Each structure stands twice: as structure tokens, then as C-alpha cells.
Amino acid sequence: MIREIRGLKINYEVIGKGKNIIFLHGWGGNLHSLHPIAKQINYRSILIDLPGFGKSDIPDRIIDSFEYAEIINELIDSFNLSEAVLVGHSFGGKIATIIASKNPKWLRGLVIIASPGIKIKKDLKTLLKIYTYKFLKKIVSLFPQKEKYLEKLKKKFGSEDYRNAKDIMREILKKVINEDISNILSKINCKTLLIWGKKDKAVPKIVGQKFNELIKESKLVMYENAGHFPYLENFERFISDLNNFLSEVYKNG
Secondary structure, three states: OEEEEOOEEEEEEEEOOOOEEEEEOOOOOOHHHHHHHHOOOOOEEEEEOOOOOOOOOOOOOOOOHHHHHHHHHHHHHHOOOOOEEEEEEOHHHHHHHHHHHOOOOOEEEEEEEOOOOOOOOOOHHHHHHHHHHHHHHHHHOOOOOHHHHHHHHHHHHOOHHHHHOOHHHHHHHHHHOOOOOHHHHHHOOOEEEEEEEOOOOOOOHHHHHHHHHHOOOEEEEEEOOOOOOHHHHOHHHHHHHHHHHHHHHOOOO
16 A cells, blocks of 8 residues: 655555554565564554555655654654554664653554664774774775776675665665664653664663663563574564563553
8 A cells, every 4th residue: 555745655554454554664675574463463553665665665865763753753644553563673762762852642562672772882893894994995995997896895895775775765864874863762652662672682681781771661672592583584483472561552542
């Protein structure tokens, strides 16, 4: 299904019946990334392709996470829901967090899975990689065909998400990856479940711990043998944790 928000056609899908759960996928994914969850829970799941992913339009300019949140919030408002729980993984979790900080009337609960948004000190290996890239970039900039070699450097030293992103989406990634949303976390008033993989290298567990410190009604669950996709790596436990949380949130509903 498609709805147009701010000139962008946004694709979404609805699975099941009952209380509403809204799913936001991570960078590089699409609504199918969270299909396994939606098919295992007895709720009405609304899965959204974020702008630039899946079947949704690519933004025609560089936007930040806050504008992403505004677009998705407007889409959710167009559904006229009386209540819903937001679930977001990685970049989708960051967008969900920003929406939750506004405390919309329909929001009953928030589930954040391995989401970025708090800057932490980089380890030595990462710092060396950054400094090596900057050093080589200066040298390459002197070459006659510098653009060609600069692109090779970016692909070699950039993250998988960066290598896979193209054109405007690559520029958006560069913008959103450096944002810090720690100053808005204390504004979230709803019950919040935080789920992290202890072995997550993309968004280390310390980020989850800081989310937990700053969000008032939050609970952090750490999966020992999981990385950046704890909902897939510990699927049965995740479904159990999610169902328990949803039952608690909707028990008075």
C-alpha cells in the first residue's frame, strides 16, 4: 500500500489483526526485514519502508533523522490510530526514538533494537582506520584522476552501508551517522524495552546502556550471543520478550 507524505510515496504493509504495532527497519533494509516478527505475534503489524528503501521514494535532497521522523510521524497520523506501539531496529529505532520523544497521543510503548544515536569514544582500531583514510585522502587528492581514486578509498575504508549506498542516500548516511540524540531521550514518557546484542560491533552495548540511563521507564535486555541483529540471532527469546512487553503495555487496553 502507498501513501504520499510531503511529496514522497511511502510504501507500507499491514499483517494480522488486533492492537497496533508499527515496525521500522534499519538502514539498508526494508519492511521485509521485520516480517519474521510480524508473522509470529498476534497483533496488527504495520510495516513501513523508510524513504529511500524498499518500494518507498528516495528523497530528492539530503534530510536528517529528525526529518525522517517527521515524515514517518505524519504517515502514522494519517492512519488515525487511537493507540500503537513503535518497534524499530537500528536506524529505524533511532527514528522511532525521535518520534517517541514528542510523546504522540497514540503512543503506548516503544521497543528499540540495537539503535544508534549516542556518540561514544572510538576504539584504537577505528581511530587508526580514520587517520589512515584521511592521510591517504590527502595524497590521492594530488593525483590527476583524484575522483576515481577517492571513490576507491571510500569503498575500501567505508562501512558496508556506505559502500552499498549511492548518490543522495550516501550523502544522507553521512549526515545521519554523526547525529547525537542523547539530549531528547529524557523526554520519552512511555514504557520502553531496549534490546541489544552483547557482541554488537556496529552499535556497541554501551550505547544501549546509555539509552537505558536516559529513558525514564526503560528496561534493557542484553543478549549474550548476539550482534547487531539480536531479534534474528535469538529469535525465540526475542519473540517471548516482545510478547511479554506488549502484554504489559496493552494490559489496560
